[in-house]
Amino acid sequence: MTGRRGRTVVVTGLGAVSPFGTGVKAFWQGITAGACAIRPITLIETEGFRSRIAAEVPGAVGGSARRARADRLALTAASEALDDARLSAAERRDAALMVGAVGGGMLEVEAWYWKRWRGAREHPDAGRERPGAGRERPDAARATLPTSHADVLSWRLGLEGPRETVVAACSSGAASIAMAADLIADGVVPRALAGGADALTRICYMGFNALRLLDPEPCRPFDRERRGMSLGEGAAFLVLEDAESARARGATLYAELAGHAMTTDAFHVTSPHPEGHGMIGAMREALASAGAAPADVAYVNAHGTGTAQNDRIEARALRAVFGEGGVLVSSTKSMIGHTMAAAGSLEALATVLAMTHAVVPPTVHLTSPDPDVPFDCVPGVARAASLPAAMSNSFGFGGQNVTLLFRAC
Amino acid sequence: MLKRVVVTGVGVVAAGLVGGGQTLTRWLAQVPSPPSDHAVDDTLLAALMDGVDARRASRVSRFTVAATRLSLADAGLDDAGAAGFVLGTEHGDLHSAIEFAEGFLRGGPSGVSALAFPNTVMNTMASAATIACAAHGPALTLNVRTVGGELAVARAAHTIASGRLDVALAGGVDVRNPTVDATLAELGDAEMRGEGATVLVLESLDHARARGASPCGEILGAAWRGLPARPNGVGHRAESRAIAAALAEAGLAGQAITWAYSSSSGDGPRDAWERALLVRALGSEITVASLARRFGQHAGLGALRVAAAAWSAGSGRLIDPPVDVAPGPGLVHGIARGGTHVALVVGPAPDGVAR
Numbered sequence: 177m178t179g180r181r182g183r184t185v186v187v188t189g190l191g192a193v194s195p196f197g198t199g200v201k202a203f204w205q206g207i208t209a210g211a212c213a214i215r216p217i218t219l220i221e222t223e224g225f226r227s228r229i230a231a232e233v234p235g236a237v238g239g240s241a242r243r244a245r246a247d248r249l250a251l252t253a254a255s256e257a258l259d260d261a262r263l264s265a266a267e268r269r270d271a272a273l274m275v276g277a278v279g280g281g282m283l284e285v286e287a288w289y290w291k292r293w294r295g296a297r298e299h300p301d302a303g304r305e306r307p308g309a310g311r312e313r314p315d316a317a318r319a320t321l322p323t324s325h326a327d328v329l330s331w332r333l334g335l336e337g338p339r340e341t342v343v344a345a346c347s348s349g350a351a352s353i354a355m356a357a358d359l360i361a362d363g364v365v366p367r368a369l370a371g372g373a374d375a376l377t378r379i380c381y382m383g384f385n386a387l388r389l390l391d392p393e394p395c396r397p398f399d400r401e402r403r404g405m406s407l408g409e410g411a412a413f414l415v416l417e418d419a420e421s422a423r424a425r426g427a428t429l430y431a432e433l434a435g436h437a438m439t440t441d442a443f444h445v446t447s448p449h450p451e452g453h454g455m456i457g458a459m460r461e462a463l464a465s466a467g468a469a470p471a472d473v474a475y476v477n478a479h480g481t482g483t484a485q486n487d488r489i490e491a492r493a494l495r496a497v498f499g500e501g502g503v504l505v506s507s508t509k510s511m512i513g514h515t516m517a518a519a520g521s522l523e524a525l526a527t528v529l530a531m532t533h534a535v536v537p538p539t540v541h542l543t544s545p546d547p548d549v550p551f552d553c554v555p556g557v558a559r560a561a562s563l564p565a566a567m568s569n570s571f572g573f574g575g576q577n578v579t580l581l582f583r584a585c
Numbered sequence: 586m587l588k589r590v591v592v593t594g595v596g597v598v599a600a601g602l603v604g605g606g607q608t609l610t611r612w613l614a615q616v617p618s619p620p621s622d623h624a625v626d627d628t629l630l631a632a633l634m635d636g637v638d639a640r641r642a643s644r645v646s647r648f649t650v651a652a653t654r655l656s657l658a659d660a661g662l663d664d665a666g667a668a669g670f671v672l673g674t675e676h677g678d679l680h681s682a683i684e685f686a687e688g689f690l691r692g693g694p695s696g697v698s699a700l701a702f703p704n705t706v707m708n709t710m711a712s713a714a715t716i717a718c719a720a721h722g723p724a725l726t727l728n729v730r731t732v733g734g735e736l737a738v739a740r741a742a743h744t745i746a747s748g749r750l751d752v753a754l755a756g757g758v759d760v761r762n763p764t765v766d767a768t769l770a771e772l773g774d775a776e777m778r779g780e781g782a783t784v785l786v787l788e789s790l791d792h793a794r795a796r797g798a799s800p801c802g803e804i805l806g807a808a809w810r811g812l813p814a815r816p817n818g819v820g821h822r823a824e825s826r827a828i829a830a831a832l833a834e835a836g837l838a839g840q841a842i843t844w845a846y847s848s849s850s851g852d853g854p855r856d857a858w859e860r861a862l863l864v865r866a867l868g869s870e871i872t873v874a875s876l877a878r879r880f881g882q883h884a885g886l887g888a889l890r891v892a893a894a895a896w897s898a899g900s901g902r903l904i905d906p907p908v909d910v911a912p913g914p915g916l917v918h919g920i921a922r923g924g925t926h927v928a929l930v931v932g933p934a935p936d937g938v939a940r
Contacts, residue, residue, distance in 0.1 A: 278707070315772060324816060327924070439722070445638075454721070573712065
């Protein structure tokens with residue numbers, strides 16, 4: 177499905193909570209400094225796991241402690257985006273709300289479940305400072321569902337337009353942006369708040385550990401010595417708007433969301449199609465929907481997880497679309513880990529900022545480039561570059577591929 | 586809507602009802618009593634699981650695959666091709682998530698099943714179905730309380746109406762789990778819970794005509810909005826922008842709608858809120874039907890209500906209460922705690938192409 181459109185969709189507000197802290201500024205400073213926020217994990221006990229590191233959001237997360245950590249991450253980032261867009265209460269009321277989510281309030285529910293159903297056992301995080309400690313009561317279970325984020329945001333921020341929570345695994349955040357853009361392009365709403373949020377959870381950590389996909393060291397996307405991914409957490413939201421309406425109210429136009437596409441591999445539950453058919457389809461459809469040629473795109477913010485398989489297949493797909501070395505490529509995950517449902521929106525945000533600042537964030541820990549990745553992956557240090565158009569790729573379990581294509585306004 | 590959207594296939598997996606469009610039509614005409622526990626007989630699904638990886642597919646994924654295959658067969662489609670897939674769910678595969686966590690509790694990190702992990706992500710059902718049916722379009726899993734099926738159908742209908750897709754499969758699924766049931770009971774949940782999956786094949790009318798398909802109904806308008814309500818709470822506002830938008834899309838006034846299938850399911854405050862929304866938008870004479878007493882509430886029920894509404898629009902007969910109404914368009918409506926709110930105007934099959 178491509179983003180064929182009537183109205184032009186632009187980005188007018190940005191908000192983020194990342195492993196570099198609260199705010200878009202902290203995020204941008206972190207990723208352009210080439211800093212790595214992947215450190216020993218503190219939120220959950222990891223004794224016996226292959227990896228014991230992750231990119232956690234540092235310090236106290238704002239908002240009521242009664243809310244799930246992921247809800248608070250979402251609320252903080254969404255509030256920043258709406259403030260940045262300078263929307264009035266009436267303008268917010270009509271806005272659509274599209275949230276990409278996976279874990280929901282699972283971090284708190286895990287604590288409750290351990291206590292409620294396995295009460296005789298010592299909690300696996302006994303003695304730790306952990307969210308949900310001391311409040312392991314059934315109503316924590318209400319926040320389990322991914323849809324909780326949208327309900328909290330809608331209630332707290334006064335959003336009464338179309339509301340959806342999309343679960344598309346690791347492409348959820350990007351999918352939310354694509355879905356919101358469709359509603360604006362079709363004239364259903366003049367604007368939307370879209371993005372993703374996820375907190376680290378034990379289940380997620382256990383799962384990727386069991387799949388042996390976690391690197392014990394900070395991940396090294398596109399490096400020939402890469403050994404897997406690092407997990408992270410965070411949230412990012414974008415305000416998308418009909419360009420005409422945005423210009424009329426004097427909004428800041430960061431970029432145009434010129435095209436997007438979503439495809440499905442229909443191949444395997446966890447593995448991407450070995451030839452990258454779905455990825456290629458998503459990139460080509462996004463280009464087509466924008467009326468753009470591959471040569472128009474100067475930079476791709478890759479999915480770039482650091483697993484042997486993903487990076488190899490993504491590189492194959494990029495080569496099919498852009499030709500060998502035809503575009504700058506970098507992986508934000510090398511600095512903030514894989515933030516699951518937030519990844520697609522944090523990386524969309526990184527892509528938009530790269531265009532507005534004319535700086536490509538680097539891929540850190542890339543010291544020995546993989547010959548199967550025939551692209552300049554911007555190792556180690558950010559690079560100045562004019563970016564008239566840039567692409568963000570997100571791929572998820574279930575073969576869910578989402579490509580967003582931004583163009584300078 | 587820019588393009589007319591029709592329903593050309595139905596697949597249902599519910600308590601006492603597993604089949605495609607013909608099976609559903611027979612059921613609607615007779616309305617036999619379903620099993621009182623609202624549980625699906627899994628043995629009825631075995632024949633629909635050919636080629637599905639039994640090691641990985643959980644029960645909720647099997648429901649989804651079965652309903653999807655039934656709907657494709659009903660629509661006369663061999664595979665889904667470039668179709669989109671939109672699936673609503675409330676609980677996803679929580680059963681697998683609980684089993685997965687139990688593995689860790691029993692055996693630590695080495696007790697965790699790598700095979701089971703993908704099932705803990707809520708898009709696992711859509712993933713299983715798209716693989717089983719070779720659907721390469723966008724696959725969206727929408728998580729929401731109560732109205733997952735309606736929301737999925739509305740999103741899919743909009744996507745077809747706007748010209749982005751010719752065909753989409755849309756519906757919902759949920760299964761029951763003892764731990765989830767016990768937790769919800771502890772929280773005071775009063776809904777009549779059930780389980781099942783319903784998947785509809787939606788197509789643009791042009792596409793359906795071109796391939797000689799026979800629609801069983803038409804989506805005349807679809808809209809979804811948020812109403813103010815605390816998370817998991819019910820709101821007080823009775824003015825529905827979703828119903829107004831759906832009616833506008835259908836080109837109908839509120840007086841043209843005399844009956845509706847609602848999401849009423851035994852949750853007193855939420856049911857009262859929904860009644861107020863319907864009365865404000867459509868008048869106090871509106872006849873409101875529900876299927877929750879028959880099957881128990883689950884995300885597939887919303888899509889089943891759309892299929893039932895298409896039948897009612899043609900036959901002039903409602904299910905529960907079993908009363909006669911004026912044939913013609915009716916409303917399928919749902920409101921969730923937290924305020925997600927969906928309205929679809931559903932009509933009979935267009936003249937000249939009905940099955």
